[in-house]
Every structure is written in C-alpha cells, then in structure tokens.
Amino acid sequence: MASTLSRDSSPAAAPDLFENERAALRKARAMHAVSDANGAEYRQSLGELIDHFERLMRETRRLIGRSDRAEREMQALAHQLAHRASHDALTGVLNRSAVIERATKTLRSKSAAMIVLDIDEFKRINDDFGHPTGDAVILGVVDCLRRIVGERGFIGRVGGEEFTVLLPGHDPDSAALLAERMREAIGESLIVPPVDRCITASFGVSNNEAGTGFDTAYGLADAALYRAKRSGRNRVEFADQ
Numbered sequence: 502m503a504s505t506l507s508r509d510s511s512p513a514a515a516p517d518l519f520e521n522e523r524a525a526l527r528k529a530r531a532m533h534a535v536s537d538a539n540g541a542e543y544r545q546s547l548g549e550l551i552d553h554f555e556r557l558m559r560e561t562r563r564l565i566g567r568s569d570r571a572e573r574e575m576q577a578l579a580h581q582l583a584h585r586a587s588h589d590a591l592t593g594v595l596n597r598s599a600v601i602e603r604a605t606k607t608l609r610s611k612s613a614a615m616i617v618l619d620i621d622e623f624k625r626i627n628d629d630f631g632h633p634t635g636d637a638v639i640l641g642v643v644d645c646l647r648r649i650v651g652e653r654g655f656i657g658r659v660g661g662e663e664f665t666v667l668l669p670g671h672d673p674d675s676a677a678l679l680a681e682r683m684r685e686a687i688g689e690s691l692i693v694p695p696v697d698r699c700i701t702a703s704f705g706v707s708n709n710e711a712g713t714g715f716d717t718a719y720g721l722a723d724a725a726l727y728r729a730k731r732s733g734r735n736r737v738e739f740a741d742q
Contacts (some may be wrong), residue, residue, distance in 0.1 A: 509621060524551040569640070589658040590644045591636060598658030605668050605715045613654075614676030614708050616666040617722040618620045618683065622736040623662035630696055635662075637693045638700055645686040673708045673739075680704045680737045687737055701735035708740070 529546045555679035581665040595603060607613050620626075620642060627635040639662065646656050646666060654668035668676055668684070690700045705726030720742035729738040 522557065524547045525553045532590060561638070574588055579619055592640060592658055593645075594643055594664070595655060595657035597657065597659045600655075600665050601658075601665075603655060604665075604718065607667060607669050608709060608711065608713050609630055609709055609719060611669055612671075612708070612710050613718070614668040614671045614673070614706060615718045615722045616668070616676070616680050616704055616706050617659075617719065617726045618664050618666070618680075618702045618704045619636065619660075619730070620662040621703055621728055621730075626696060626700075634693065634696060638691075639695065641691045641693050641700070642687055642702060645691060647684055649683045653679070665722075671708075676706055677737065677739065680706050684737055686734065703729035704737040705729055705732050706737060707740050 528692040529550050589596045598664040626638055650656055650666055654666055657665045659665050684704055691700045703726055706723035708717050725740045729736045
C-alpha cells in the first residue's frame with residue numbers, strides 16, 4: 502500500500518521540449534544503420550533533420566535575443582538603482598552620504614575648497630507659499646549652482662535647504678570668487694513666483710589641504726556659514742584657518 506501511494510504521489514515528468522527533434526534524430530540513426538536503404542528514404546530522413554535543425558536555430562536566436570535584452574534591462578536597472586542611492590530625489594545632485602563619500606575620497610589625495618550654503622529664511626517661504634513653492638526655490642538654487650560650478654567640482658544636498666559644493670584643487674582666491682558668483686546668481690537672478698521677496702543664500706568656505714578629514718573641512722565651512730547668518734545673511738564668510 503505504501504509503495505502504491507508513493508508511485509501515485511510522484512510528480513509528473515516534465516514535458517520534453519525537443520521530443521520531435523529527438524524522434525527525427527532516432528529515425529535518422531535507424532536509417533543510417535540500414536545498409537540497403539534507398540535514396541528516397543535517405544532524402545526524407547535528411548529533410549526532416551534539416552527542418553528540425555532550422556527550428557532549433559530559430560529558437561536559439563530568439564532565446565539569445567531575449568537574454569541580451571534582459572541583460573541590458575538589468576544593467577539599466579542596476580545603474581538606475583545606483584543613481585537613486587547616491588543622488589537627491591528632488592534635485593538630482595548628490596545626497597548627503599554620497600557627498601561625504603566623494604569629499605572624503607577627494608581630500609585624501611588633494612587639496613579642496615568646501616563651500617556650505619543655506620537658503621536664507623527658507624522656512625518662511627514654505628510657511629507663506631507652501632512646500633511646492635519651496636521645492637521650486639530649491640530647484641532654482643541648484644540650477645544657479647550648476648551654472649557657476651560646471652565641471653569645476655560637485656554639488657550635494659546635505660539637508661532640506663542646505664547644500665555643499667566641493668572644489669578640488671582650488672586655491673582660496675578662486676574658491677572665494679566662485680562662492681561670490683554663486684551668491685550673486687541666487688540673489689540677483691532667481692525669481693520663483695509667487696514668492697514676492699528676494700531669494701538669497703548665505704555661504705561658508707573652508708580651504709583644506711590634502712589629508713584633511715571630511716568632518717574638519719565641513720565643520721570649518723559650517724562655522725563660517727553660521728557667522729554669515731549672524732552677520733545679516735546673503736554674504737560669504739571664510740573659515741579661520
């Protein structure tokens with residue numbers, strides 16, 4: 502009884518996807534073994550093999566094509582996921598963790614200026630005009646930064662309205678010039694309806710030798726930013742180094 506149950510409960514064998522091809526191959530082998538088979542029988546057997554071989558070639562090409570497409574889609578998905586993991590969803594600039602990683606790697610081998618900026622009175626903009634307008638202001642600020650920074654460095658969003666710009670290899674004078682250009686671009690050209698007041702930002706700048714840790718570089722720039730806020734906003738301050 503137990504053996505009967507075991508046989509009845511066994512899973513059905515999977516269908517043979519190449520059953521027809523196997524049958525044609527068996528027939529061809531049998532024909533090959535017949536020494537006195539006539540030409541017509543050989544031709545029929547060969548024709549059947551040709552038909553099945555062509556079908557296998559078509560299926561193989563189709564499967565290879567599907568595999569290639571799937572691989573390209575997986576690569577695109579992996580790239581997309583990696584980008585999302587390292588970039589801010591709203592602005593497309595680097596997120597906080599990516600800024601720390603990129604800046605840390607850069608500062609190990611070369612000097613760099615670090616600029617920390619904060620949109621002035623941003624909470625009032627959100628409170629008075631709503632978060633969608635606040636998002637539009639953030640996007641406008643990032644657009645200004647991109648126009649000034651270009652390929653000179655990289656931009657990151659490290660907080661709601663706070664951004665970091667790292668300028669590898671820049672000396673204090675060029676970093677100061679770029680920070681001032683960023684401040685002017687935001688204060689003089691950024692218009693985001695329905696905001697009815699001037700949009701400005703405050704800046705802190707630290708100039709760091711190779712080997713400086715991220716926390717040191719950021720802390721110095723952040724302290725300078727704090728002084729800019731206390732001194733009236735919409736200004737650039739430099740770290741005491």
